[in-house]
Amino acid sequence: MARTLKDLGEREAIRRLTAHLPAAAELVTGPGDDAAVARGDESSDWVFTTDPLIEDRHFASDTPPASIGHKAAGRALSDLAAMGADPKYIFVNTVAPADVPIETLEAVCRGITDLARTHGAVLAGGDLAEGDALALHVFAVGTLPRGSAVLRSGARPGDRIAVTGPLGGSFASGRHLNFTPRVDEGRFLRESGLAHAMIDLSDGLGTDLRHIAAASGTGATLFSERVPLHAGVDLNAALFEGEDYELLFCCPAEALEEIRVGWPGESAPVEIGVITEERTLSLVDASGARAPLEDRAWEHFRPEGPRP
């Protein structure tokens, strides 16, 4: 019997789709990171990413159009931030049913361009096509000095794990629609040269830390009482709900103070754990008790997964 996406889940399906792709000389980082990195001129690299935003999957149908645009652009900018890139260009393919008012799409577009401008990017093009539900497919292009992208794969045993802000409750609070992508923070971490690895938290800390550990060939320990939580949410929300769009990065313990001193954001990053040589993921609570970190964050095609 044919195996469907529902049988495999999003992560296994992506693994299969990307398993045997041919390499290209100028492509420094292909599938597997928050964005791809390609050689530009002798002093710079290009960074590319794409993300869909689909009605009833990523936003409810009654969402204000400007918020839809903000979120669509914010997700792609967050991926560029996770590489430490300077955003440059955004493209958007808009898919919409025929009865959508033009004013709605104009407001979506304003949501995109307002956020893009804040982060130094411009809307450079796209396409418009008819479809059954509103969907925005955003492509974002950034740049950074040659060889300086912060990858998922650079974490080393002993590195401290830190996040740029509180987690959990993104969907219930509406933060998934109006978050600020951590572009300035990502750029600062890249410029500092102090971060060994970085990822943006879209699927949930539990899964996204797993991506860092897998790419780096390490494990990780999280200290549960250190994970910063948004008001009114518990640790499980922070670990498994997703859509926080904060950055998680790994750096040597002694780098944390220097990072805090130069930090461009409002609140300093919070140290929540440590990278381990042993390739397992675990949670240590206030009493020192250790438990395995469950593997059950957000995944497309998995209706039994945690849904808000």
Ligand SMILES: Nc1ncnc2c1ncn2[C@@H]1O[C@H](COP(=O)(O)OP(=O)(O)O)[C@@H](O)[C@H]1O
């Ligand atoms: N259908 C696909 N074909 C090729 N590469 C893919 C596909 N889907 C995802 N990828 C790649 O797999 C990696 C993980 O994807 P995803 O989980 O969507 O990343 P993110 O959470 O950062 O948006 C990325 O590097 C992405 O480019």
Ligand SMILES: Cc1ncc(C[n+]2csc(CCOP(=O)(O)OP(=O)(O)O)c2C)c(N)n1
């Ligand atoms: C209507 C609706 N249902 C559910 C959610 C919750 N949700 C949708 S996608 C997602 C995770 C992140 O999205 P994904 O497409 O996996 O982004 P990526 O990891 O590829 O950046 C979550 C928690 C939502 N935001 N809106």
Ligand SMILES: [Mg+2]
């Ligand atoms: Mg995802």
